[in-house]
Amino acid sequence: xxxxxxxxxxxxxxxxxxxxxxxxxxxxxxxxxxxxxxxxxxxxxxxxxxxxxxxxxxxxxxxxxxxxxxxxxxxxxxxxxxxxxxxxxxxxxxxxxxxxxxxxxxxxxxxxxxxxxxxxxxxxxxxxxxxxxxxxxxxxxxxxxxxxxxxxxxxxxxxxxxxxxxxxxxxxxxxxxxxxxxxxxxxxxxxxxxxxxxxxxxxxxxxxxxxxxxxxxxxxxxxxxxxxxxxxxxxxxxxxxxxxxxxxxxxxxxxxxxxxxxxxxxxxxxxxxxxxxxxxxxxxxxxxxxxxxxxxxxxxxxxxxxxxxxxxxxxxxxxxxxxxxxxxxxxxxxxxxxxxxxxxxxxxxxxxxxxxxxxxxxxxxxxxxxxxxxxxxxxxxxxxxxxxxxxxxxxxxxxxxxxxxxxxxxxxxxxxxxxxxxxxxxxxxxxxxxxxxxxxxxxxxxxxxxxxxxxxxxxxxxxxxxxxxxxxxxxxxxxxxxxxxxxxxxxxxxxx
Ligand code: HEC
Ligand code: HEC
Ligand code: HEC
Ligand code: HEC
Ligand code: HEC
Numbered sequence: 001x002x003x004x005x006x007x008x009x010x011x012x013x014x015x016x017x018x019x020x021x022x023x024x025x026x027x028x029x030x031x032x033x034x035x036x037x038x039x040x041x042x043x044x045x046x047x048x049x050x051x052x053x054x055x056x057x058x059x060x061x062x063x064x065x066x067x068x069x070x071x072x073x074x075x076x077x078x079x080x081x082x083x084x085x086x087x088x089x090x091x092x093x094x095x096x097x098x099x100x101x102x103x104x105x106x107x108x109x110x111x112x113x114x115x116x117x118x119x120x121x122x123x124x125x126x127x128x129x130x131x132x133x134x135x136x137x138x139x140x141x142x143x144x145x146x147x148x149x150x151x152x153x154x155x156x157x158x159x160x161x162x163x164x165x166x167x168x169x170x171x172x173x174x175x176x177x178x179x180x181x182x183x184x185x186x187x188x189x190x191x192x193x194x195x196x197x198x199x200x201x202x203x204x205x206x207x208x209x210x211x212x213x214x215x216x217x218x219x220x221x222x223x224x225x226x227x228x229x230x231x232x233x234x235x236x237x238x239x240x241x242x243x244x245x246x247x248x249x250x251x252x253x254x255x256x257x258x259x260x261x262x263x264x265x266x267x268x269x270x271x272x273x274x275x276x277x278x279x280x281x282x283x284x285x286x287x288x289x290x291x292x293x294x295x296x297x298x299x300x301x302x303x304x305x306x307x308x309x310x311x312x313x314x315x316x317x318x319x320x321x322x323x324x325x326x327x328x329x330x331x332x333x334x335x336x337x338x339x340x341x342x343x344x345x346x347x348x349x350x351x352x353x354x355x356x357x358x359x360x361x362x363x364x365x366x367x368x369x370x371x372x373x374x375x376x377x378x379x380x381x382x383x384x385x386x387x388x389x390x391x392x393x394x395x396x397x398x399x400x401x402x403x404x405x406x407x408x409x410x411x412x413x414x415x416x417x418x419x420x421x422x423x424x425x426x427x428x429x430x431x432x433x434x435x436x437x438x439x440x441x442x443x444x445x446x447x448x449x450x451x452x453x454x455x456x457x458x459x460x461x462x463x464x465x466x467x468x469x470x471x472x473x474x475x476x477x478x479x480x481x482x483x484x485x486x487x488x489x490x491x492x493x494x495x496x
Pocket of ligand 2: 203235237238312
C-alpha cells in the first residue's frame with residue numbers, strides 16, 4: 001500500500017510540467033554549488049547541489065520559458081527551454097575582478113527621448129528605466145549633491161561651516177552626499193557626480209557595512225566597477241539573465257542603506273536610523289528600510305519600460321525609487337498617532353497631548369541632527385490666549401514666533417564642546433550628545449499643560465505637530481528655507 005502511494009505521488013508530481021534537470025557551472029566548467037535556480041519570475045527556486053546539479057519540477061515550465069541561475073559573485077545565467085529537452089547546463093560568468101576606479105559613471109538622464117536602446121553598457125539608465133527615473137528624481141537622493149542646506153553647512157560663508165573650520169580638508173561629506181565625486185570637494189561636483197546618490201553608484205554595490213567614523217558611504221561598501229568595455233549591474237533579482245546583471249542579496253537588507261544612514265563620530269550618533277531600526281521590533285520582524293521607504297505602487301508591472309529582456313512581473317515584487325520620506329502622505333499615514341484631551345479643574349484647564357511613534361521604523365523624527373519635531377499648544381477664549389500656569393514651553397531655538405509658547409520639542413541635540421551653544425552644532429568639531437528627546441519606535445510621549453481659565457465664551461484648544469529640517473536662525477543666516485512640514489493638527493472646542 002505504502003509503496004503504491006509513493007509511486008502515485010511521484011507520478012502526480014511528474015505529470016503536469018516536465019521535470020528539468022541540469023548542472024550549473026562557472027566559466028572554467030567547474031560545478032557551482034548553492035546557485036538559485038528557477039523558472040524566470042516563478043516564486044519557487046531550488047539550490048544546486050555540491051556537484052552543481054539541480055532538479056526543478058515547476059508545472060509552469062514550457063518551451064519558450066527561461067530558467068535562470070544565480071549565485072552572489074557571478075553574473076546571472078539563463079537558458080530558454082526547448083521542446084523535448086529536459087536537461088540543461090547553465091554557465092555563470094565571473095564578475096569582472098576588482099574595482100576599476102577609472103570607470104566613468106553612467107548618467108541617469110537620457111539626452112533625448114528616442115528609443116528603443118539596444119546597447120546596455122553605457123546607455124543612460126533612465127533611457128529604459130523611465131518610471132524608476134521619474135521616481136528617483138522626486139527623491140532626496142537625486143538632489144543630495146545640490147541640496148542648498150548641505151552646501152551651506154559644508155562650505156557656507158557664515159559660521160558654522162565645515163570649510164570655514166577646515167579650508168583644506170574634505171570632511172568625507174562627499175562619500176555619502178556626492179558619492180560619484182569620490183573624496184573631492186562637493187562644490188566642484190560636475191556632470192554625473194552632480195546627480196548625487198544616483199543609479200549607477202547605487203547599483204555598483206556588491207556588499208555593504210554600516211558607516212562609522214571616517215569609513216562611510218562609498219568607503220563602507222564593496223564597489224565593483226568593471227574595466228573598460230564591460231558592464232556589471234548589481235540588483236535584488238536573481239532572474240535577470242541579460243549577461244551583465246548580478247544578484248546581490250544585500251539590496252533587500254537594511255545593511256545596504258546603513259553605509260550612508262549610520263555613522264558615529266567619536267562615539268556620538270550623528271546619523272543613526274540604522275542602529276535605531278536594529279533595536280526596534282521591525283528588525284526582528286524582517287521589516288527593512290526598503291519595506292517602508294521603497295514600497296512599490298502596486299501597479300507597475302515592469303522594471304524597465306524598454307530594452308531587450310523586458311518582461312512582465314508581479315507588481316508586488318517591484319519597488320519604488322521615490323524613497324518615500326516625510327513629504328509622502330502614504331508613509332506618514334498611520335505611522336504617527338496623536339491625541340489631545342482636556343479636563344477642567346475649577347479655574348484650571350488641563351490639556352494633555354499624547355503622541356505615539358506607531359509605525360516609524362526608528363526614532364521619530366529621523367535624519368540628520370538638524371532635524372527636529374515640535375508640538376505647539378494653543379488655548380484661547382473670547383479671542384484671548386489663556387495663560388499657561390504650568391507645563392513645558394518651546395525653547396529659544398524654535399524661533400521668535402514660537403519660543404516661549406506652550407509646547408515641546410523632540411530632537412537629538414548636539415553640543416559643541418568649544419562652548420558655542422548655537423544650533424546646529426557642527427558634528428565635525430568635538431561635540432557631545434546634549435540630549436535626545438526623540439520618540440523611539442513603539443514609544444510614546446505625553447505632555448501636560450495647565451492654563452488659567454478666563455472669559456466666558458467657548459474655549460478653543462489646538463495642537464500642531466511640525467517636522468523641521470533645520471533651525472530657523474541658521475536657515476535665516478544662510479537665506480534658506482527650514483523645510484517645515486505640518487504632520488498633524490488637532491482642534492477641540494470646549495463649551496461652558
Ligand atoms: C540609494 C540607492 C539607489 C539608487 C539611487 C537607485 N537604486 Fe535601484 N535599487 C536600489 C535598491 C536597494 C533596490 C532593491 C529594492 C528592494 O529590494 O525592494 C533597487 C532595485 C532596482 C531595480 C530592480 C527593480 C525593483 O523594482 O526592485 C532596478 C531595475 C533599479 N533599482 C534601477 C535603478 C535605476 C534606473 C536608478 C536611477 C534612476 C536607480 N535604480 C537608483 C537602490 C538604488
Ligand atoms: C537598454 C535598456 C536598459 C538600460 C539602458 C539599462 N537597463 Fe537596467 N534593465 C533593463 C531590462 C530590460 C532589465 C530586466 C527587466 C526584467 O528582468 O524584468 C533591467 C534590469 C535591471 C536591474 C535588475 C538587476 C537585478 O538582478 O536585480 C537593475 C538593478 C538595473 N537594470 C539597473 C540599471 C542601471 C543602474 C542602468 C544604468 C547604468 C541600467 N539598468 C540601464 C534595461 C535597461
Ligand atoms: C550612497 C549613500 C546612500 C545610500 C546607499 C542610501 N542613502 Fe538615503 N540618503 C543619502 C543622502 C546623502 C541623503 C540626504 C539627501 C539630502 O537631503 O540632501 C539621503 C536621503 C534619504 C531619504 C530622505 C530623507 C529626507 O530628508 O527627505 C530617505 C527616505 C532615504 N535616504 C532612504 C534610504 C534608503 C531606504 C536607503 C537604502 C535602500 C538609502 N537611503 C540608501 C545617502 C544614501
Ligand atoms: C516601519 C516603516 C519604516 C522602516 C522599517 C524604516 N523607516 Fe525610515 N521613516 C519611516 C517613516 C514613517 C518616516 C517619517 C517620519 C520621520 O521623519 O521620522 C521615516 C523617516 C525616515 C527618514 C527621514 C525622512 C524625512 O523626510 O523625514 C530617513 C532618512 C529614514 N526614515 C531612513 C530609514 C532607514 C535608513 C531605515 C532602515 C535602517 C528606515 N528608515 C526604516 C518609516 C520607516
Ligand atoms: C554617513 C554618510 C554621511 C556623511 C559622511 C555626511 N552626511 Fe550629511 N546626510 C546624510 C544623510 C543620510 C542625510 C539625510 C538624513 C536626513 O534626512 O536628515 C544627511 C543630511 C544632511 C543635511 C540635512 C539636509 C536637509 O536638507 O535636511 C545636512 C545639512 C548635511 N547632511 C550636511 C553634511 C555635511 C556638511 C557633511 C560633512 C561634514 C555630511 N553631511 C556628512 C549622510 C551623510
